[in-house]
Amino acid sequence: MKPEEIVKFLQGLGMSEYEAKTYAALSMSDSMKAGELSKRADVPQSKIYWVLEDLIEKQLVEVSEGKPKEYRVVPADIGLKRMIEEKERSIVSVKSGLKEVSRYLKPAKGSETSTGIWTVRGRNWVEFFNKASDMIGKSRKYVYGVTRDFSRSAKLTHVVQSAVKRGVKVRVLGMQEIDEENYLKAKWFVEHGAELKIIEASLHPRIVIVDGKEVLLRLDHDQKKKEDFPFSSVWSEDPGLVRVFDTYVKNLWENTGEVDLKKVEMSITG
Numbered sequence: 001m002k003p004e005e006i007v008k009f010l011q012g013l014g015m016s017e018y019e020a021k022t023y024a025a026l027s028m029s030d031s032m033k034a035g036e037l038s039k040r041a042d043v044p045q046s047k048i049y050w051v052l053e054d055l056i057e058k059q060l061v062e063v064s065e066g067k068p069k070e071y072r073v074v075p076a077d078i079g080l081k082r083m084i085e086e087k088e089r090s091i092v093s094v095k096s097g098l099k100e101v102s103r104y105l106k107p108a109k110g111s112e113t114s115t116g117i118w119t120v121r122g123r124n125w126v127e128f129f130n131k132a133s134d135m136i137g138k139s140r141k142y143v144y145g146v147t148r149d150f151s152r153s154a155k156l157t158h159v160v161q162s163a164v165k166r167g168v169k170v171r172v173l174g175m176q177e178i179d180e181e182n183y184l185k186a187k188w189f190v191e192h193g194a195e196l197k198i199i200e201a202s203l204h205p206r207i208v209i210v211d212g213k214e215v216l217l218r219l220d221h222d223q224k225k226k227e228d229f230p231f232s233s234v235w236s237e238d239p240g241l242v243r244v245f246d247t248y249v250k251n252l253w254e255n256t257g258e259v260d261l262k263k264v265e266m267s268i269t270g
Helices: 002-010 017-026 034-041 047-057 076-102 126-136 154-165 183-191 239-254 262-267
Strands: 061-063 070-071 111-114 117-122 142-147 169-174 194-196 206-210 213-218 232-238
Touching: 002 017, 002 213, 017 034, 017 047, 034 047, 047 061, 061 232, 070 142, 070 183, 126 142, 126 154, 126 206, 126 213, 142 239, 154 169, 169 239, 183 262, 206 262, 213 239
Parallel strands: 142 169, 169 194
Antiparallel strands: 061 070, 111 117, 117 232, 142 206, 206 213, 213 232
């Protein structure tokens, strides 16, 4: 098999792209240090330790206690066999429970799905965050988010951290200047590995784009209100629609300057 085929196979077992690249590169050597492995696997130095920790936790990689540490793969007939068995058990479990569960699954009140487009109308912001979280939880390459005040739910907090940890590029575009009110929320994203920019657009939908495959929009019925206002959420994986918003948000990002949080902090603290 070619290296790229091995990586795809490993991703099919549930590894992230960086995990698969790291495991594949490491399997071609008796052991390697993290720095060398980063180059061999084409995984950023800033991510390689996180990736290795995940592989160790999954019992796919072992580490020596020397200085510097060296890493080696657990034999495939042990480590990968375990992953395959877990995947098989998962499939069996899903199949056996599908009929029973499907009797209880009903569309959420106010929601509908038509021709690949999911919509929700109302005031329940949790539904929007849950949908965004589900998307980000499946991300493999990148996530773009357009937000007004950098708000997040507990679930969204978890999936963003997990995405960054597995090597996903998370980029957040704020719709207003960072001030004393939203500074700590914005700072959280930067401290947890996300990139941050400000577009200064008071009238703009919230947008989440994942891997150029899915788009989620939140259309506020009253752009000026911050609380207790109705809105509509729209999700789609239609290739044409996703491509339009994917290109749009990427252009926004490329044509927007970086944010210097240190300067912002100095201006806030005086």
